[in-house]
Amino acid sequence: DTGVSQNPRHKITKRGQNVTFRCDPISEHNRLYWYRQTLGQGPEFLTYFQNEAQLEKSRLLSDRFSAERPKGSFSTLEIQRTEQGDSAMYLCASSPGTGGAGYGYTFGSGTRLTVV
Amino acid sequence: RKEVEQDPGPFNVPEGATVAFNCTYSNSASQSFFWYRQDCRKEPKLLMSVYSSGNEDGRFTAQLNRASQYISLLIRDSKLSDSATYLCVVNKYNNDMRFGAGTRLTVKP
Numbered sequence: 001d002t003g004v005s006q007n008p009r010h011k012i013t014k015r016g017q018n019v020t021f022r023c024d025p026i027s028e029h030n031r032l033y034w035y036r037q038t039l040g041q042g043p044e045f046l047t048y049f050q051n052e053a054q055l056e057k058s059r060l061l062s063d064r065f066s067a068e069r070p071k072g073s074f075s076t077l078e079i080q081r082t083e084q085g086d087s088a089m090y091l092c093a094s095s096p097g098t099g100g101a102g103y104g105y106t107f108g109s110g111t112r113l114t115v116v
Numbered sequence: 117r118k119e120v121e122q123d124p125g126p127f128n129v130p131e132g133a134t135v136a137f138n139c140t141y142s143n144s145a146s147q148s149f150f151w152y153r154q155d156c157r158k159e160p161k162l163l164m165s166v167y168s169s170g171n172e173d174g175r176f177t178a179q180l181n182r183a184s185q186y187i188s189l190l191i192r193d194s195k196l197s198d199s200a201t202y203l204c205v206v207n208k209y210n211n212d213m214r215f216g217a218g219t220r221l222t223v224k225p
Contacts, residue, residue: 107159
């Protein structure tokens with residue numbers, strides 16, 4: 001499968017626990033994005049990377065959230081001290097960064113987080 | 117004000133109907149525009165780009181009005197398989213995309 005891969009698909013955690021999600025982008029894509037989507041809303045931008053550099057972070061990304069892309073390939077999104085309001089679908093997308101805006105922009109299937 | 121605003125619907129239409137969705141965006145410097153489709157519990161997928169001159173892809177027609185900062189999507193001859201949420205997407209800069217909340221469409225037999 002050469003698409004964007006996200007793991008795990010589902011995660012249930014207790015409030016206060018830390019969780020980490022992984023995203024493997026399409027191999028030749030140098031841009032990687034994280035979004036959060038709650039029921040009835042569109043995806044909300046969290047952060048994006050060009051190669052290993054994190055170029056923008058949304059105000060939605062509180063201090064409890066951290067994202068990394070250490071070698072410019074896969075990325076991880078960690079949420080510390082989870083809260084019930086963190087329950088959402090976390091989507092990763094990647095793009096080649098060339099070919100014009102929106103070109104090759106591909107989402108993974110997402111990680112659905114439930115905080116109980 | 118949200119960067120991208122859409123009528124959430126839901127739109128419930130019979131098969132064969134024509135339905136139109138609207139979207140407005142706040143950033144006049146936005147350069148690129150798209151419609152994405154999202155099925156229930158699935159990831160968003162690109163439906164079509166929106167060009168200044170308007171563009172058509174089969175039963176789907178997209179229009180852009182830069183002066184009014186308005187985008188539309190028209191679906192003709194609706195099929196049951198068109199039932200989904202349609203997301204209006206605006207490119208802020210580079211490849212940084214901003215999504216509307218989506219308009220839900222249900223096509224009924």
